[in-house]
Amino acid sequence: MRVNFLMHRTSMNKRFPEYKGLDLAKVNKDILKLWDENDAFRKSVRDLDGKGEFVFYEGPPSANGIPGIHHVMARTIKDAICRYKTQCGYEVKRKAGWDTHGLPIELGVEKALGITKEDIGTKISIIDFNKACKKDVMKYTDQWEDLTRMMGYWVNMDHPYITYDNRYIETLWWLLKQLHSKGVLYKDYTIQPYSPAAGSGLSSHELNLPGCYRDVKDTTCVALFKVVRDARSEFLFRHTDTNDVHIMAWTTTPWTLPSNTALAVGKEIHYLKVRSFNPYSGEPITAVIAKDLLHSMFPEANVGLHFSEYKPGDKKIPYKVLEEFPGINLEGISYEQLIDWVRPDQGAFKVLTGDFVTTEDGTGIVHIAPTFGADDYKIAKQFGVPPMTLKRKDGSVGPMVDKKGFMVPITDLDDQFVKERVNIQTYTPYAGRPVKNEYDSSIAPDADTLDVDIAVMLKQSGKVFRIEKQVHSYPHCWRTDRPVLYYPLDAWFIRTTAFRERMIELNNTINWKPQSTGTGRFGKWLENLVDWNLSRSRFWGTPLPIWVTEDRKEEKCIGSASELKEEIEKSIKVGFMKKNPLEKFIPGDNSQENYEKFDLHRPFVDEIILVSQSGRKMFREPDLIDVWFDSGAMPYAQAHYPFENRENFAGMFPADFIAEGVDQTRGWFFTLHAIAVMISDSVAFRNIISNGLVLDRNGNKMSKRLGNAVDPFSTIEEHGSDPVRWYMLTNSQPWDNLKFDAAGIDEVKRKFFGTLYNTYSFFALYANIDNFRFAERDILVNMRPEIDRWIISLLNSLVKEVGECYENYDLTRAGRAIQDFVTENLSNWYVRLNRKRYWGGEYDQDKIAAYQTLFQCLETVSRLAAPIAPFYMDQLFLDLNATTGRHTDESVHLAVFPEYDPDLIDKDLEERMDIAQKISSMILGLRRKVSIKVRQPLAKIMIPLPDKNFRTKFEAVKDLVMAEVNVKEVEYIDDTSSILVKKIKPNFKTLGPRYGKLMKDLGNAIQVLTQAEITSFETSGKHLLMLNGQHVELTREDVEIISEDIPGWQVANDGRLTVALDVTVTDELKYEGIAREFVNRIQNIRKESGYDVTDKIRVQIENHKFVREAVKRHAGYIGSQTLATEVTLSDNPGTGSREVEIDEVLVKVHVGRVS
């Protein structure tokens, strides 16, 4: 069983803890307990050596949803960076926060209560509804806190910022007042997505819920708008024989045609005047269409048809292009109203020019219905063209379609208006009809739509050129399943466009990871910025703090609770209000109690009536603000700025670092940036990592519906959070999508943590046996053996690299570098080659150096990897230090990040070891080829010298290689030796630029050089060639010459290295081999017999002729390796002996413990 490490730290039992196995889930729990006991997180939030603060902003999650595995991803990134900065000595405060307002919460409550929006205020009071929201929003707080704790995300949850808190709202109001006083907060009438079936506007978020955009088949038509002949349009009537000229415009929503008040063309687009026939009536027509789209209406195949042969009803219709002109010529031309149901205000029916017009589809001319399209509304406003509006009986003025999605019934209209403007005869058949059949459940699904009837009506009056059904994607209300309508509504906006340039400028100073999200997705978004629609017609959210008089002439924006209190007092004085809801509020007292004496939410604020400058009543604008404003304002609001933290705000803003999913680009990232630029003319964050999605292992999006979502709790419970974190960060760069596969976690666990654990276990096992406590003075690195200096050099290189990666917010490379060092260099090479230094032998300087070196590597790795794997690394760090007292910190997270010593980095040494590894690997490969076991010693290897310095380099690592491959000697072969077969390769890098097109032939010519030519090239350093009549002079740099083969030997190549192996096994070598076989067999017997590693034994070997000589000669060696006090030959090894097989010979061996 493992030693209870909590115990041993407090006891005097100074041993390195040894474990029976690696259970990272248990480590997770143990370390959590330890952190709690030591109050580790709180202690880690400190400023070391005046390093100052590293400001991190936590994006507030909404606690009304269950946390998913993707949250582990984002939080691992945040945590790793914050832990790293903490280790560097910075104070990293990390205030947690909760996003508590907004639509998802309201919808969740509606669902739970079984109500719809319309029921709020009737079936349930707003008070009760908001109460339910407030309660619901923290529904899963426990789960969030659990996950945060389990995964080891250090964030201060003691005093989180909560967006529904009155103090938080007060800051939001203050911010809004700043914007209001800058004149960038305004109300406007705009076209917004609206669900007639649900009776409410929809946010863009709702419109982007999965499945909202659906392909639907709608009737589309190309309408013919008759041009009014006047001076401006006269040019259209030239060179044609028809009395009328028509402009063609395509629409997918014919029901908007009665609301048409303008047409739009592109200034730069070229248009044609075409003479042809109306396909339905056969009447001759002259029509205007964009040049690029001519053939979509008039097939090219018909160009040769003769007008004289055309008969009405013919499928193929002749046409003739009469004239070409740019769109600008059409600007200002008037046309006759297409459908005369209602007459709009003066100034309608003009051709306008707009940038948004393209020639991708339709006719290159856009029908404009300002009441039903965003672009339409904008361009009409710009050119002063009136929208089609109707006056209702109640005096209100609105579009031709009512809020239920029906053409306004005549009975609903103002009588006077009907008399003056409405053509009762033509409008009556259509009045009161739904614009989409889905809005009227009494209509059969296959009944003709209003679109169809309008199209048919136009056809009968010769005003349409083409009618066809077309499939296009159209948004649907996710709640009612009915199509969305674009409808004009009132809304408050922030004029973000006024700050566009500055936002772009400041964005360029932000360090984005990955960069492309900053310049691409975010940058493009800023360039195409539109004003921020702040209004939400909902209930649970931050109310807009604006009061206006009924005639909207006077407006007041409230910026604080105390201001509100004062204004209410004034209102009470004039008798508009009886009581002040903020009566008990004490301005200046920032305590929670003081701010809980009132409520800034609806409906309480709605009941507040203020008094205007001129003494009239002012009512609050009923809207709430977009929740994204809540979260984007968190740098200010979490500090209750400027009511608190006024002086030290500079130390809290902007953030040095934030991290969230890339889906927040247009969300939190934008709102943070926008508000900071508008309020403080500053960035909100300096460095940012935006991570990609966490998909399932097949690359599909995780969803509860599909059941492929990974539960973070059980995942961490099963594996522990370290390997999950490690896997997530090292598998791929966080901004690439992660295909989450639990098999990957297992691999990380085995490969990295398993290896590291094994390495530690190995160390602990022998250190405990030898009683190594790092009590000795550090042995100077240059006094340690080559291999120790090598791993220390690599370790210092690693510290440098990992530090640079962390500094650069590149966690993936940092983790990969650490993993590579541990598995490849430390475990697989250093420990493997050094095992013999640890077991047996004297406790001498060499052994101490070995312990010190390995200790140093492990301890440094624990500090390097702690940001990513906080649990296991803390255990490792504590296990190492509790025993030795090298570091006295209570946790690795309180220890400083390692520094590297450039003097200890020896690139030559690293290169030498690389050579050693390669040569060893080649020799082992050769042994395998000729089937000679590594246990069988061999006499020698030969190495051709690839360059002058090679011999010196290899000599330094020779012993390591010889031991590793079990060979006794090395012989170097001089470069010019004739026994070598050489290979020559062209160096394209130097030759390419010089010889260009000749390169291909030259390459071939070089590769066919003979051995003699190569030798002469090598000695003279020059070679001349004739190629395609051109002289080519080659120098040594132009080619690479390697020794490829030594005829008659076993030879292997790797790049420039070549090695040959002498595979002759002499009798003497054979005896040695047999001796080694015995060592192996005896060790196995020891193990099987359950002896302790330190037990001494006695060995008797059967006096078999096959092994007799070997045992005689090497008894001492066998004994030393197996801790045998004596190794003897015996004719009868006695009872308890075992038979072992050596080279297919069976030999009896008796092993007995010395008691």
Next chain:
RNA sequence: AGUCCCGUAGCUCAGUUGGUUAGAGCGCUACACUGAUAAUGUAGAGGUCCCCGGUUCAACUCCGGGCGGGACUACCA
């Protein structure tokens, strides 16, 4: 529809200013090794570097155009 990201071995990913044998790990097969042993080594099989064009002596790499996957944004008629 637009913008951005991704596309390299069965899987997950590297691939450095373009340079000729495109790598690693996992998985698979075979053989070794063994007092770190739920490890390790060696070898084998496995690639049209998504496709097509262009630039170049030379393209996985640079450019253009497609295709496929994903995200975000979106009433362009």
